[in-house]
Amino acid sequence: MRKFLLPLLFLLLFIVESLFVEYLPEKVFGFERIFVPHFLFIAILFLTIFVGRKHGIIYAAIFGLLYDVVYVEIIGIYFFLFPFISYLIYKLLQVLQANLITAFLAAIFGVSLLEIGVYEMNYLIHVTDLDFIGYMNLRFYPSLILNAVVTLIAAYPLKWLFEKHSEAIRAE
Amino acid sequence: MPQFFLNKRLIILLVSIIVLVALIGFSLRERSKLSWPEQFLKDTTGWVQSLVSKPTHFVTGFFENLQDLQNTYDENKELKSRVENLVNLEAQVQELKQDNKELRDILGEKRTLRDFKPLPATVIGRNPDRWHEMIIIDKGKLNGIKKNMAVVTATGLVGKVKNVTQFSSTIQLLSAMDPKNRISAVVQGKKDVYGFVQGFDDKRKLLLIKAIPSGEKIEKGQKVITSGLGGVFPKGLLIGKVVDVKPDQYGLNQTALVQPGADFYDIENVIVIKRLMTQPVNMESTDGKEKDL
Numbered sequence: 001m002r003k004f005l006l007p008l009l010f011l012l013l014f015i016v017e018s019l020f021v022e023y024l025p026e027k028v029f030g031f032e033r034i035f036v037p038h039f040l041f042i043a044i045l046f047l048t049i050f051v052g053r054k055h056g057i058i059y060a061a062i063f064g065l066l067y068d069v070v071y072v073e074i075i076g077i078y079f080f081l082f083p084f085i086s087y088l089i090y091k092l093l094q095v096l097q098a099n100l101i102t103a104f105l106a107a108i109f110g111v112s113l114l115e116i117g118v119y120e121m122n123y124l125i126h127v128t129d130l131d132f133i134g135y136m137n138l139r140f141y142p143s144l145i146l147n148a149v150v151t152l153i154a155a156y157p158l159k160w161l162f163e164k165h166s167e168a169i170r171a172e
Numbered sequence: 173m174p175q176f177f178l179n180k181r182l183i184i185l186l187v188s189i190i191v192l193v194a195l196i197g198f199s200l201r202e203r204s205k206l207s208w209p210e211q212f213l214k215d216t217t218g219w220v221q222s223l224v225s226k227p228t229h230f231v232t233g234f235f236e237n238l239q240d241l242q243n244t245y246d247e248n249k250e251l252k253s254r255v256e257n258l259v260n261l262e263a264q265v266q267e268l269k270q271d272n273k274e275l276r277d278i279l280g281e282k283r284t285l286r287d288f289k290p291l292p293a294t295v296i297g298r299n300p301d302r303w304h305e306m307i308i309i310d311k312g313k314l315n316g317i318k319k320n321m322a323v324v325t326a327t328g329l330v331g332k333v334k335n336v337t338q339f340s341s342t343i344q345l346l347s348a349m350d351p352k353n354r355i356s357a358v359v360q361g362k363k364d365v366y367g368f369v370q371g372f373d374d375k376r377k378l379l380l381i382k383a384i385p386s387g388e389k390i391e392k393g394q395k396v397i398t399s400g401l402g403g404v405f406p407k408g409l410l411i412g413k414v415v416d417v418k419p420d421q422y423g424l425n426q427t428a429l430v431q432p433g434a435d436f437y438d439i440e441n442v443i444v445i446k447r448l449m450t451q452p453v454n455m456e457s458t459d460g461k462e463k464d465l
Contacts, residue, residue, distance in 0.1 A: 011220065014217075015217075015220065015221055015224050015225075015297070017300040018221070018297040018298050018299070018300050018308075019224065019225060019228060019297075020300070021298045021299075021300045021302065022225075022295065022297070022298045023228075023232060026435075026437045026438065034302055036300060036301050036302060037300055066213065066217065069210050069213045069214060070213065070214055070217045070297075070308075071297075071299045071300060071301070071304075071306070072299065072301070072303075072304055073199065073206075073304070073306070073334070073335065073342065074196060074199045074200060074304075075195045075196070075198065075199045075210075076191075076192045076193075076195035076196040076199065077196070079192070079195065080188060080189075080191075080192040084188075118301060118303070121196075122303050125196065125200060127303055127304065127349065128303060128349060129349065130374065134375075138374075
């Protein structure tokens with residue numbers, strides 16, 4: 001049971017992201033902005049922080065590939081960025097102490113790195129011709145606020161879940 | 173040996189960047205279909221997605237119905253006034269259809285560019301990062317869907333089929349920025365004016381119709397439909413209404429800004445359009461980098 005819990009959770013988050021975008025109204029509080037959910041990536045970052053590097057990076061690679069194949073149809077963008085940023089965050093948290101607040105800040109930092117990385121890559125391959133300032137206003141700030149709120153709500157349950165999980169791994 | 177480990181990390185990073193570039197290059201290439209591992213992954217996730225999204229559609233549909241009930245009285249009043257006109261119109265349409273059929277019989281032409289077969293489908297997913305503006309529907313190759321078919325909602329054209337797998341397919345919306353995506357369109361007026369739907373103005377949410385000859389006069393409020401001359405889309409699918417016209421970069425052509433008829437954001441059910449008129453045989457050989465649909 002415990003073995004299937006994490007993959008199921010991540011798969012659920014993977015699907016919830018697409019449902020979220022489908023049902024989010026076009027104008028939130030009267031602003032026409034693009035809110036990009038990164039629930040899956042937040043959970044992966046928490047996994048990296050509270051369970052371990054190996055788990056985090058493996059899950060990041062698998063779900064990054066799945067994300068690319070199913071949603072983006074250009075393989076490589078998330079497949080590279082998910083594990084890479086997970087690794088950076090792991091390194092960062094080695095310097096700092098891993099608790100709720102640092103994990104929260106690290107997750108926000110990771111999501112902003114991901115957002116900017118994806119924008120730069122898309123700009124490079126001419127998927128978009130949005131300028132950087134326009135990008136910041138249209139996508140970056142709204143997405144960051146959305147993901148910060150979600151992280152704030154989910155931080156404690158995720159930490160609890162992953163700490164229990166890592167205890168179970170150690171017990172085996 | 174800290175030096176050694178540093179090098180190892182660097183090598184892993186470099187190798188992964190090379191792999192990244194190779195993979196992106198591989199997937200950006202013009203592909204007639206997806207490789208089988210991709211198709212397998214998409215079908216599996218598509219199945220899970222429809223498992224989750226069908227109940228949510230049901231629940232949200234229920235709440236939407238409740239909201240609709242509140243407006244029923246006002247709507248009913250307005251609709252009643254329209255129904256009276258409708259009867260008149262229906263009689264006219266009947267007459268025109270009859271006329272059309274007789275004339276066609278005389279000519280011996282049976283099929284037109286307008287004929288199509290609709291295939292209804294439900295949206296089961298959407299690209300969350302919204303850079304690529306794609307939606308996933310629950311019908312695939314087994315239901316007769318093929319690449320590049322037109323996709324419409326009740327209010328107008330929304331996009332084309334980008335990739336097909338056995339049980340699901342992805343649709344690229346017109347709002348996506350893709351220079352390879354050109355749709356032959358007609359601006360309806362006293363004289364039909366032809367152009368290409370090419371690009372989307374992100375800030376104003378308007379479609380751009382390019383390559384309209386500069387001599388042609390286009391007015392606000394004229395309707396734009398597909399022309400069917402590209403060989404894949406049928407004729408007569410509504411695209412939108414002209415909002416503004418401006419000369420292009422060099423003043424040789426005009427660009428019309430068009431308010432799309434369909435809402436590219438709030439999409440739940442779509443209709444995939446299968447054109448009945450045969451496609452030009454030499455489509456394959458003329459298949460260059462750019463495609464006209």
